Amino acid sequence: MATLEALLHDRLAPAFEAVAGARVDPSLRRSQHADFQADAALALAKRLGRPPREIAADVLGSARLDGLVATAEVSGPGFINLTLADDALGPLLGAMSRDERLGVPRVEAPETVLVDYSAPNVAKEMHVGHLRSTVIGDAAVRVLDWLGHRVLRANHLGDWGTPFGMLIEHLADEGESGAAGELSLGDLNAFYQAARAKFDTDETFRERSRSRVVALQSGDPGTRHMWRLLVDESERHFLVLYDLLGVRLTDGDFRGESFYNDMLAPVVAELDRLGLLRVSEGAQVVYPAGFTGRGGEPLPLIVRKSDGGFGYPATDLAAIRFRTAELGATRLLYVVGLPQSQHFAMVFEVAREAGWLTPPARAEHVGFGSILGPDGKLFRSRAGDTVKLGALLDEAIARAAALIAEKSPDLDPETSAAVARDVGIGALKYADLSNDRTRDYVFDWDRMISFEGDTGPYLQYARARILSIFRRGGVTPPHDLAAIPVTAPPERALAIELLGFTGVVAEVGESLEFHRLAGYLFRLATVFTAFYERCPVLRAEGSVRESRLALCDLTARVLGRGLTLLGIGTPDRM
């Protein structure tokens, strides 16, 4: 379904072209002074050597606006203010209401998009540092999937490397059954720390750990078996959290670093064959174009360390080659913290130079900022250590439960618990996704779960209220109206906001700036509650009641769809 901007564009573009003698973007946007405004006349003034107001007037003189625009006038220095015709809104809303997809078309050219996100480390519990990647990546998966792309989820587990020598050796010391018991209790951190402590203090243990790494890499069956046990226990722990978080990651999405082991040597060999490989201080490196170090000298990407081991750049390169060549992905998304932006820029550049990332295939670092505590420093527990993700989610749910018990004591225990989960987790996710992804944000329990203002619960509540109207009235809102007539100002404002959904979703599918979708939903909820205050629904009669019911229904569906795209639960009552 065409957006209002697109419809206006189609009417104004020919007029601008006629006046300017060339194609001109009318430069449409929402306006405080009217429904929309077109700003292009101002930019044309210099080129045409005419006053902008005069250009704007000429454009309006030749534009065919009938049936869409009620009033159009030149304003200020040369803006064109446009007010939509009520008659034009009704049929558009009707079409949106009849469409299961709410007017959002599937993309014309679906791509295979791979989303690399979450990526916790085996033998370590997930912590607050994994929250953003998991939540943002999940939103990306949901939006792109709904837009019609083929989406591949990739959970790039940290399941390999030198630490595993020490972990496996510790497992061997503890005895498999004993350690398995410890691990299944979910105390991965204690296991890791015990191994770490021995590694730091015990020279012979350190030596055994090193040879254990060699055994692991050479495929020693006993060692591999213990490694597998660690991975399995860790994956079990991750899946519990993913389920609690309500993200779509499954056990089928785990594809850790170890998966690429056999591809590392060929990748380096290929770089060598292509003439990209150099040797520096015993390490095998590539110097991607455009990167310089401290003294202006070329900056190397170390693909093979001087001791013969492969670094993570080699794994990342192997993954790119695999994802484009074997999986056929054309859009690779890396939902990883912003501090790694230079690393990814270099890896992507090398991949391009090696021919593993050629158009239309491309990679994007979907970077994000850090979560900060109230003191403006990295978010940590009061004791100063990292906050476990499990504890964080539990607290979110507990805080929500306390408030629900207070505000809605009538809910039965089961519903109450389910709502607490949706609200607590939703609040947490909304706080994250409503902020510009690329910036740090301050984590504040009281703000996100106070349930006032721009929060997840406010949006959930707005939707629940609408469903409550239907329940109260014992009505099923109409889904088949040819048009949903709007006349009252709150109805019009709501209508225009509703019709903006298509554009926002399409834009977010490209930019992956989820705070724009969050902001849209908040505006929609705000406009709706204004409508709700001023326009009685059940007490209205005849066609007015019908159209208001339809507006309520559309709003509930858009809020529901929008929240779902963000991965936020949609309780029907609160």
Place this chain on the structure above:
RNA sequence: GCGCUCGUAGCUCAGCGGAUAGAGCAGCUGCCUUCUAAGCAGUUGGUCGCAGGUUCGAAUCCUGCCGAGCGCGCCA
């Protein structure tokens, strides 16, 4: 030293070259015999870090400075 990001209301944040810079929270005034007050209406509050520049027009683009954070070869 080099590079990246960021300085917007008391606090937390929007604002992707356009009109008097917006929102939430906090503060102040009102509104629950009427569809959920987790709400609504109104109101107070800003030299957009500073200085130049580009432009008809700059919070937005460029340069410099000040301040904060992060990253800069064999950890991932």
